[in-house]
Amino acid sequence: SAVISQKPSRDICQRGTSLTIQCQVDSQVTMMFWYRQQPGQSLTLIATANQGSEATYESGFVIDKFPISRPNLTFSTLTVSNMSPEDSSIYLCSVGTSGQSEGYTFGSGTRLTVV
Amino acid sequence: SQQGEEDPQALSIQEGENATMNCSYKTSINNLQWYRQNSGRGLVHLILIRSNEREKHSGRLRVTLDTSKKSSSLLITASRAADTASYFCAPSGNTPLVFGKGTRLSVIA
Numbered sequence A: 001s002a003v004i005s006q007k008p009s010r011d012i013c014q015r016g017t018s019l020t021i022q023c024q025v026d027s028q029v030t031m032m033f034w035y036r037q038q039p040g041q042s043l044t045l046i047a048t049a050n051q052g053s054e055a056t057y058e059s060g061f062v063i064d065k066f067p068i069s070r071p072n073l074t075f076s077t078l079t080v081s082n083m084s085p086e087d088s089s090i091y092l093c094s095v096g097t098s099g100q101s102e103g104y105t106f107g108s109g110t111r112l113t114v115v
Numbered sequence B: 001s002q003q004g005e006e007d008p009q010a011l012s013i014q015e016g017e018n019a020t021m022n023c024s025y026k027t028s029i030n031n032l033q034w035y036r037q038n039s040g041r042g043l044v045h046l047i048l049i050r051s052n053e054r055e056k057h058s059g060r061l062r063v064t065l066d067t068s069k070k071s072s073s074l075l076i077t078a079s080r081a082a083d084t085a086s087y088f089c090a091p092s093g094n095t096p097l098v099f100g101k102g103t104r105l106s107v108i109a
Helices: none
Strands: A004-007 A010-013 A019-025 A031-037 A043-049 A068-072 A075-080 A089-096 A110-114 B005-007 B010-014 B019-024 B031-037 B043-050 B055-058 B061-066 B071-076 B085-092 B103-108
Touching: A004 A089, A019 A031, A019 A089, A031 A075, A043 A068, A043 A075, A075 A089, B005 B085, B010 B019, B019 B085, B019 B103, B031 B061, B031 B071, B043 B055, B043 B061, B043 B071, B043 B085, B071 B085
Parallel strands: A010 A110, B010 B103
Antiparallel strands: A004 A019, A019 A075, A031 A043, A031 A089, A068 A075, A089 A110, B005 B019, B019 B071, B031 B043, B031 B085, B055 B061, B061 B071, B085 B103
């Protein structure tokens, strides 16, 4: 299965600033996803990162707040823009196979605290 | 996307006992997946059972699937303190996986 390197592992940021999270995969993958896990909650899907085109966002998430890039089949970034304390969460990237015939692989997560 | 609903929400057992978690879902699936999450870390894929399978084993894990009842169960036998984690089921169709609230398992040494 794929190996994911997600950076940074944690950060403390001032409100109003932005943070970009990187996700590097050791092999080409079809599907890449970004999830958010708020304190004490389950994972919520933010968007599907599409290679070479705009990401597909889930209800409640918008590109202006969470711009996503995916320039190739092994790399993606998620930016959390104009942060507020409510954005304090763990952000996780994940990769999967087309048709979901195998399980997803998750990065180790980025623990973001906004002060 | 559809999410599974895990039951119970929390489970506390003694080391060596078996732990059973259940998952229900609403619509037809290609497969159903189980994941584990240790505190504050990424999810780890445990096992995938296809819609035409009824039971699957992997080490101390046993998963069953009943598509007529739209339910699945995960059994962890001879539990260890290291099994303490949250467990999530993910019914899989043709859309990205979504996750329910999970079952928080505590194994007491």
